[in-house]
Amino acid sequence: MSRKVLLxxxxxxxxxxxxxxxxxxxTPQEKWLKDxxxxxxxxxxxxxxxxxEAAKKEGRVVIYSMSSRVFKLKxxxxxxxxxxxxxxYDLPTNTQIEKIKREQASKVYNAxxxxxxxxxxxxxxxxxxxxxxxxxxxEVRDVLPPQYREPIMGHHISMKVVIYNSEKYSEPPxxxxxxxxxxxWKGKVLFKDPFRDTGNMxxxxxxxxxxxEMAAEYKRxxxxxxxxxxxxxxxxxxxxxxxxxxxxxxxxGDIAKAVGTKGQKDPPIGICDYGKMRDVIDGKLVFxxxxxxxxxxxVFQPAFLGIVNQAPHPNxxxxxxxxMMGDKQGGLGLEPWHVPGNYSVRTDVVTPAGAKPLSEMxxxxxxxxxxxxxxxxxxxxxxxLL
Amino acid sequence: MRAVSQGYQxxxxxxxxxxxRVRRFLQTPYKVAGAVLIILxxxxxxxxxxxxxxxxxxxxxxxxxxxxxxxxxxLTLFHWSRVLFGRTSxxxxxxxxxxxxxxxxxVSVLALAIGGVLAWLVVRTDLPFRHLVSELAVIxxxxxxxxxxxxxxxxxxxxxxxxxxxxFEYITGASPPNWLSYGIIPITLCLALHxxxxxxxxxxxxxxxxxxxLEEAAEMVGATRAxxxxxxxxxxxxxxxxxxxxxxxxxxxxxxxxPVFLGLPVRFYVLSTMLYANMExxxxxxxxxxxxxxxxxxxxxxxxNTRIIxxxxxxxxxxxxxxxxxxxxxxxxxxxxxxLVAGFLAVGVLLPLVVLVWQTFxxxxxxxxxxxxxxxxxxxxxxxxxxxxxxxILRNPMILGGAWNSIRLAxxxxxxxxxxxxxxxxxxxxxxxxxxxxxxxxxTFLPFLMPSIAFGAIYLTMFSRPHWIIPSLYGTFSILVLxxxxxxxxxxxxxxxxxxxxxxxxLEEAAEVAGASWFTRFRRILIPLSKSGFxxxxxxxxxxxxxxxxxxxxxxxxxxxxxxxxxxxxxEQGLNQMGDAITVxxxxxxxxxNFAIKRVLRSREETS
Numbered sequence: 001m002s003r004k005v006l007l008x009x010x011x012x013x014x015x016x017x018x019x020x021x022x023x024x025x026x027t028p029q030e031k032w033l034k035d036x037x038x039x040x041x042x043x044x045x046x047x048x049x050x051x052x053e054a055a056k057k058e059g060r061v062v063i064y065s066m067s068s069r070v071f072k073l074k075x076x077x078x079x080x081x082x083x084x085x086x087x088x089y090d091l092p093t094n095t096q097i098e099k100i101k102r103e104q105a106s107k108v109y110n111a112x113x114x115x116x117x118x119x120x121x122x123x124x125x126x127x128x129x130x131x132x133x134x135x136x137x138x139e140v141r142d143v144l145p146p147q148y149r150e151p152i153m154g155h156h157i158s159m160k161v162v163i164y165n166s167e168k169y170s171e172p173p174x175x176x177x178x179x180x181x182x183x184x185w186k187g188k189v190l191f192k193d194p195f196r197d198t199g200n201m202x203x204x205x206x207x208x209x210x211x212x213e214m215a216a217e218y219k220r221x222x223x224x225x226x227x228x229x230x231x232x233x234x235x236x237x238x239x240x241x242x243x244x245x246x247x248x249x250x251x252x253g254d255i256a257k258a259v260g261t262k263g264q265k266d267p268p269i270g271i272c273d274y275g276k277m278r279d280v281i282d283g284k285l286v287f288x289x290x291x292x293x294x295x296x297x298x299v300f301q302p303a304f305l306g307i308v309n310q311a312p313h314p315n316x317x318x319x320x321x322x323x324m325m326g327d328k329q330g331g332l333g334l335e336p337w338h339v340p341g342n343y344s345v346r347t348d349v350v351t352p353a354g355a356k357p358l359s360e361m362x363x364x365x366x367x368x369x370x371x372x373x374x375x376x377x378x379x380x381x382x383x384x385l386l
Numbered sequence: 387m388r389a390v391s392q393g394y395q396x397x398x399x400x401x402x403x404x405x406x407r408v409r410r411f412l413q414t415p416y417k418v419a420g421a422v423l424i425i426l427x428x429x430x431x432x433x434x435x436x437x438x439x440x441x442x443x444x445x446x447x448x449x450x451x452x453x454x455x456x457x458x459x460x461l462t463l464f465h466w467s468r469v470l471f472g473r474t475s476x477x478x479x480x481x482x483x484x485x486x487x488x489x490x491x492x493v494s495v496l497a498l499a500i501g502g503v504l505a506w507l508v509v510r511t512d513l514p515f516r517h518l519v520s521e522l523a524v525i526x527x528x529x530x531x532x533x534x535x536x537x538x539x540x541x542x543x544x545x546x547x548x549x550x551x552x553x554f555e556y557i558t559g560a561s562p563p564n565w566l567s568y569g570i571i572p573i574t575l576c577l578a579l580h581x582x583x584x585x586x587x588x589x590x591x592x593x594x595x596x597x598x599x600l601e602e603a604a605e606m607v608g609a610t611r612a613x614x615x616x617x618x619x620x621x622x623x624x625x626x627x628x629x630x631x632x633x634x635x636x637x638x639x640x641x642x643x644x645p646v647f648l649g650l651p652v653r654f655y656v657l658s659t660m661l662y663a664n665m666e667x668x669x670x671x672x673x674x675x676x677x678x679x680x681x682x683x684x685x686x687x688x689x690x691n692t693r694i695i696x697x698x699x700x701x702x703x704x705x706x707x708x709x710x711x712x713x714x715x716x717x718x719x720x721x722x723x724x725x726l727v728a729g730f731l732a733v734g735v736l737l738p739l740v741v742l743v744w745q746t747f748x749x750x751x752x753x754x755x756x757x758x759x760x761x762x763x764x765x766x767x768x769x770x771x772x773x774x775x776x777x778x779i780l781r782n783p784m785i786l787g788g789a790w791n792s793i794r795l796a797x798x799x800x801x802x803x804x805x806x807x808x809x810x811x812x813x814x815x816x817x818x819x820x821x822x823x824x825x826x827x828x829x830t831f832l833p834f835l836m837p838s839i840a841f842g843a844i845y846l847t848m849f850s851r852p853h854w855i856i857p858s859l860y861g862t863f864s865i866l867v868l869x870x871x872x873x874x875x876x877x878x879x880x881x882x883x884x885x886x887x888x889x890x891x892x893l894e895e896a897a898e899v900a901g902a903s904w905f906t907r908f909r910r911i912l913i914p915l916s917k918s919g920f921x922x923x924x925x926x927x928x929x930x931x932x933x934x935x936x937x938x939x940x941x942x943x944x945x946x947x948x949x950x951x952x953x954x955x956x957x958e959q960g961l962n963q964m965g966d967a968i969t970v971x972x973x974x975x976x977x978x979x980n981f982a983i984k985r986v987l988r989s990r991e992e993t994s
Contacts, residue, residue, distance in 0.1 A: 072775040102850045108858070250647065253959055
């Protein structure tokens with residue numbers, strides 16, 4: 001009898017102690033979240049003056065960025081917020097994800113902010129496992145479409161589109177994606193190696209996901225139903241593109257140069273980042289986007305922005321992110337990305353000078369859930385074409 | 387009582403004998419060093435292999451993309467069956483495998499021919515400007531391997547890839563055919579132009595240690611020049627030739643940059659580029675399987691090599707006697723040979739450099755007119771119109787920091803492996819016919835067989851969390867040093883072994899009789915005599931690490947980035963002028979350090 005009492009007392013005691021232990025022994029992650037006021041502890045409104053003061057004490061902010069324009073950002077931010085140094089690192093998306101995962105596994109906290117594309121991997125590998133935290137400055141919350149607010153905030157949208165040499169052709173020489181599979185473009189379509197760029201992988205997978213539109217477009221162009229040797233019209237398009245001598249390149253810059261160099265007799269066509277348009281505006285190259293290509297001229301590629309788990313400079317990180325989101329006119333922080341070919345995810349920002357409004361860009365948006373679960377299948381399919 | 391004391395005696399005898407054996411072991415320095423080496427090597431070399439094997443045999447979290455139901459960590463043969471026999475195995479494995487083999491064999495033979503002939507001309511003939519030739523001949527090796535490929539594209543680019551066509555078309559008016567512009571032929575040629583310096587360095591080293599007395603003796607008994615070459619010179623340099631062949635072969639198997647630049651446009655894949663594709667897309671198990679197969683290929687080569695070496699007799703050519711060299715007169719051929727060598731150096735060595743330097747002075751790429759000349763990419767202030775608004779490289783603190791990292795890494799690694807290589811050489815030379823010696827030799831060679839990119843990936847996995855007594859090294863400079871040291875051990879070990887093998891045992895024995903301790907013997911005899919080998923190994927490692935990219939690309943953290951990891955990123959983004967300017971800076975640094983190191987060591991030699 002007394003034994004039972006003793007036992008129950010012990011059990012209760014243990015439970016109480018456990019409870020207390022849990023409350024006292026909060027994890028470093030939780031402590032960081034509380035201190036940084038992030039995740040569940042994010043306030044409804046931020047006191048930016050206090051954040052700036054705290055950021056000055058932190059002294060610096062480290063950003064991993066898939067866009068080399070981050071070097072421009074450094075100059076802009078440091079002049080706007082003296083006392084905080086930006087340490088920019090230009091790393092491709094895949095490398096960033098790999099790095100963050102490794103660093104976190106070995107409790108090395110280097111980076112504060114990540115700017116990266118590849119939505120499917122960000123969500124599955126970083127956000128879901130709390131390696132990257134979403135931070136939406138309260139000021140912009142209402143001007144962001146829902147898909148760019150959660151689970152991770154978007155920053156800007158770029159897109160890979162069909163481009164042609166505008167010196168040689170006054171009109172776009174292609175009207176449909178299927179035109180790229182015709183004999184006159186044999187060996188003359190340039191595309192960045194999808195093995196080296198998640199964006200291009202997503203491009204092709206998005207075409208496959210839209211097989212029905214591709215089949216309808218085939219019928220419109222060739223006047224007959226498509227005969228499939230693969231699983232669907234999207235795969236068939238990719239297969240025909242490769243068999244037509246698709247040229248794989250290592251960078252979009254090289255594609256823009258190959259298509260847009262002046263004085264060419266027989267220039268190729270490329271599928272390339274619209275942002276390379278800057279070289280046309282600067283007078284270095286001559287190319288244009290084939291805006292009216294059907295069913296689409298390309299595929300969107302949103303870039304996302306987040307704070308790395310247990311970042312050493314969370315206040316400076318918040319400040320930098322707010323700065324990067326810009327204002328209605330674009331603003332200093334958005335300036336490097338407020339150029340033709342890039343669009344802020346904010347709905348209230350004016351279209352960059354010399355660009356078509358985003359709503360007129362006829363592109364597909366990748367479906368990141370679809371992409372995550374079809375990457376392996378696509379990898380095999382692409383391999384079988386090589 | 388008697389029996390007991392006898393037993394006691396027996397016991398003490400065995401114990402004394404055991405003690406004697408232990409003491410004997412401890413007094414045989416090569417055995418102690420060998421045992422320590424074996425433990426270290428097993429940890430750093432076998433460990434990663436086991437990790438790799440394990441990865442290929444278990445489900446990974448990345449596999450959830452294939453098979454959503456599986457639980458990561460459980461055993462499976464899925465990856466192996468997929469890579470070897472799956473529906474994509476032809477594209478994934480067999481085609482790239484055949485391409486890799488064809489290229490590696492081609493490169494080894496070509497590189498050996500070029501390097502061997504040049505080495506013989508420089509060391510053993512009266513070719514004019516020999517010193518200059520040997521300085522120039524090693525330059526390609528100090529360039530990142532893809533530089534020649536980039537230069538090749540500048541010259542042979544055809545209309546397939548639009549834009550400005552190459553120099554070839556500019557001059558001849560005809561577009562070069564695809565097989566000349568891209569694919570297996572240019573890849574083989576470019577790699578041979580890069581890797582011949584390996585054969586050149588090793589063979590010229592071996593040739594300069596051939597005592598002319600041997601050849602004179604043969605001449606005196608009436609041997610012809612061809613006979614001497616075949617019967618005396620050739621057998622003596624055979625180990626160097628075989629080493630060169632194998633080093634070249636395994637490097638070619640693992641090379642990455644050149645096949646990417648010259649193979650990609652025509653969708654030509656080799657094992658390394660396929661491995662990279664898998665790695666990039668985080669199909670790590672597939673990548674490791676490809677890596678293991680690459681290791682297997684190279685291991686088979688080494689096995690063949692040891693069979694050949696075991697069959698041949700070994701020669702001691704560095705005895706305690708005097709030593710001199712004699713030069714072969716080229717005679718009537720001198721003019722033609724000189725011209726050929728000059729032509730080769732101009733086209734194979736200087737042209738890529740000139741193209742590269744020229745590129746850095748072009749404000750807009752491909753515009754060769756004088757008005758386009760600029761120093762912007764060197765010393766320009768940030769201008770948003772060019773290079774994404776980055777300052778010229780000599781004004782750019784990040785790039786200068788990278789330069790310092792490159793030098794620091796290369797020097798540390800070269801020093802560590804230089805010492806380790808000499809030790810390995812000693813153990814192997816002394817224990818040539820023992821299991822210990824052979825085991826050390828085989829183990830030190832293993833890292834060479836592992837493709838750089840896979841090696842980097844494995845070390846990243848192993849050491850990014852605490853591993854036994856080693857703390858987490860992620861993001862530190864130490865992990866770079868560790869990885870580079872282990873990976874380049876084969877170089878220094880090879881030169882350590884071959885220089886130790888040439889030192890006759892009689893010298894050390896004499897010193898031992900005279901009462902010199904092991905340390906004194908090592909310091910006073912072995913080190914001075916093997917110094918040229920040590921130096922060769924040191925320089926090779928230094929240069930290799932300075933221009934190493936694929937090994938460390940996964941391991942560098944923002945603060946430990948080196949010049950190569952930066953240049954590749956710029957080239958990949960199409961900011962070629964910036965990338966090329968960094969490469970030129972890198973090459974300049976290598977050449978200066980090379981010169982400085984040689985100078986310092988030479989002056990020390992004179993004063994001592």
